[in-house]
Amino acid sequence: MNKNPVVEQAERLMEPYLADLAALVNIDSGTYTKAGVDRVGAYLQQRFRAFGYATYFDEQQQFGNNLVAIHKGDTPTGARILLVGHMDTVFPEGEAQRRPFNIRAHNGMRIATGPGVLDMKAGLLIGLYGVHLLSAEAHYQSVTFICNTDEEIGSPASKALIEEIARQSDAVIVLEPGRALSTVVSSRRSCGFYRVEVRGVAAHAGIEPQMGRNAILELAHQVQAMQALHGTIAGTSLNVTLIQGGQRTNVIPDYAYCDMDVRASDMAGVKAIEAAMRNVAAKTVVTGTTVTLSGQMTNSPFEHAARNEPLIQMTKEAGRELGLHIEDLASGGASDANNTSVLGIPTIDGLGAGGGHAHNPDEYVELDYLPTRIALLTGLVKRVGEAYQHKHEA
Numbered sequence: 001m002n003k004n005p006v007v008e009q010a011e012r013l014m015e016p017y018l019a020d021l022a023a024l025v026n027i028d029s030g031t032y033t034k035a036g037v038d039r040v041g042a043y044l045q046q047r048f049r050a051f052g053y054a055t056y057f058d059e060q061q062q063f064g065n066n067l068v069a070i071h072k073g074d075t076p077t078g079a080r081i082l083l084v085g086h087m088d089t090v091f092p093e094g095e096a097q098r099r100p101f102n103i104r105a106h107n108g109m110r111i112a113t114g115p116g117v118l119d120m121k122a123g124l125l126i127g128l129y130g131v132h133l134l135s136a137e138a139h140y141q142s143v144t145f146i147c148n149t150d151e152e153i154g155s156p157a158s159k160a161l162i163e164e165i166a167r168q169s170d171a172v173i174v175l176e177p178g179r180a181l182s183t184v185v186s187s188r189r190s191c192g193f194y195r196v197e198v199r200g201v202a203a204h205a206g207i208e209p210q211m212g213r214n215a216i217l218e219l220a221h222q223v224q225a226m227q228a229l230h231g232t233i234a235g236t237s238l239n240v241t242l243i244q245g246g247q248r249t250n251v252i253p254d255y256a257y258c259d260m261d262v263r264a265s266d267m268a269g270v271k272a273i274e275a276a277m278r279n280v281a282a283k284t285v286v287t288g289t290t291v292t293l294s295g296q297m298t299n300s301p302f303e304h305a306a307r308n309e310p311l312i313q314m315t316k317e318a319g320r321e322l323g324l325h326i327e328d329l330a331s332g333g334a335s336d337a338n339n340t341s342v343l344g345i346p347t348i349d350g351l352g353a354g355g356g357h358a359h360n361p362d363e364y365v366e367l368d369y370l371p372t373r374i375a376l377l378t379g380l381v382k383r384v385g386e387a388y389q390h391k392h393e394a
Contacts, residue, residue, distance in 0.1 A: 010371035037064025064149030079388030086151030089116035123352025130377030140385035185350030194295030212252025235265030318379030
């Protein structure tokens with residue numbers, strides 16, 4: 001069987017691709033490591049410029065500077081395509097030195113390891129190289145690539161930039177990991193962080209404990225009741241993930257709190273789980289304590305909407321050309337796709353690398369089919385360009 005010519009082109013680019021991947025992975029770029037994230041941005045800026053992009057930085061004080069790269073196509077009335085990927089990782093400073101980029105055999109396949117290799121430095125380069133393969137037939141108006149720096153904490157500083165450019169785009173492709181060779185992501189749950197705070201009355205734990213109102217005890221009841229909501233409302237999840245209370249062992253605590261990770265697949269689920277949390281917080285077991293619930297969703301659900309269906313079908317068509325049966329999956333994790341889809345802009349996600357164990361020291365990218373993943377993105381961008389060219393001409 002003859003190999004797809006785009007896959008063959010991608011295979012010929014693997015040497016520089018892997019050199020770029022090693023360089024990026026070996027830079028610490030945790031969200032709060034601004035200097036490291038900016039080094040990743042500077043490296044990528046040079047690579048984008050070498051491939052004919054115009055670039056600029058959206059400068060930030062607290063986080064790294066967001067990189068925007070724009071490639072002009074050969075069709076002035078063609079599609080305006082937005083690619084989104086993030087340069088930040090979840091790993092602390094020093095992680096790249098402890099376990100630098102490495103390629104090795106694992107269970108009969110070649111894998112690459114290192115901090116952020118899957119989530120999502122390999123995906124950034126899939127975007128760069130995938131669009132590069134279209135340079136001879138760039139039948140679109142423009143491809144804009146946002147490399148943001150704070151996605152791992154919900155994109156608080158880059159969300160406005162992404163929304164602004166998304167509103168000027170016909171379609172958005174997000175380069176989060178695709179998990180496997182033949183999968184992409186067509187929906188994601190929203191993600192929110194909520195806090196339950198309990199206030200009681202302090203007292204000496206040995207002399208007059210009866211005068212106190214134990215905030216930790218009330219919080220223990222709240223934790224159990226909140227956690228019991230998990231799985232009771234379709235398409236939602238709730239997990240208590242952090243708890244804190246008390247300052248000294250001989251004092252009845254007058255304050256305690258817990259934090260919760262809450263997710264929902266649609267807005268109906270958001271409303272239902274928030275109402276259920278409010279009902280729990282409205283009831284106390286320990287007399288004399290008060291409970292406060294705060295927090296919110298940091299983004300809206302990326303729902304499996306009709307407006308996204310053409311992108312899903314284009315991806316499946318591109319996959320068939322490569323001999324793949326593409327499956328579109330739902331994900332419990334949020335991404336910048338949540339921020340663009342809610343605007344009504346057609347969005348698809350999961351066009352990044354395949355692999356596993358994201359956010360884990362064992363994170364890896366599968367290398368053997370990486371050229372096929374690059375070719376899949378190339379085929380999708382080509383189809384989007386053609387489809388929206390007809391739209392603008394009409």
